[in-house]
Amino acid sequence: MTLEIALTLAVLIGTVTLFILDKFSPSVVSLLALLILTLSGLLSPAEALASLSSPVVVAIGSMFVVSAALFQTGVASRVGRAMFRLAGDKEWLLLAILMAAAALLSAFMNNVATTAV
Secondary structure: OOHHHHHHHHHHHHHHHHHHHOOOOHHHHHHHHHHHHHHOOOOOHHHHHHHHHOHHHHHHHHHHHHHHHHHHHOHHHHHHHHHHHHHOOOHHHHHHHHHHHHHHHHHHOOHHHHHHO
């Protein structure tokens, strides 16, 4: 086993361990693993940042920002209450309303981002 393989496995095991322990947020753990792999020379800076240029990653990141804004302003709560009001006590109707909302969202945005929201 080469040193590169051993270091990569150590970073992988450490990352999985930190995910399981849940002492840090997953984003911090992921960035730490990326930083260690880059500083150790296993990844070049271009390779480390290559995945961030994917349109899907940008779309999901943008949707998290928009989602946080909707929650902070109370819009998400109002929309949720309106959906519950429309559905009443009928669970099947609430499910149909949620599916219709997801279908409407997916018509205008990336499907991966719709799923994230």
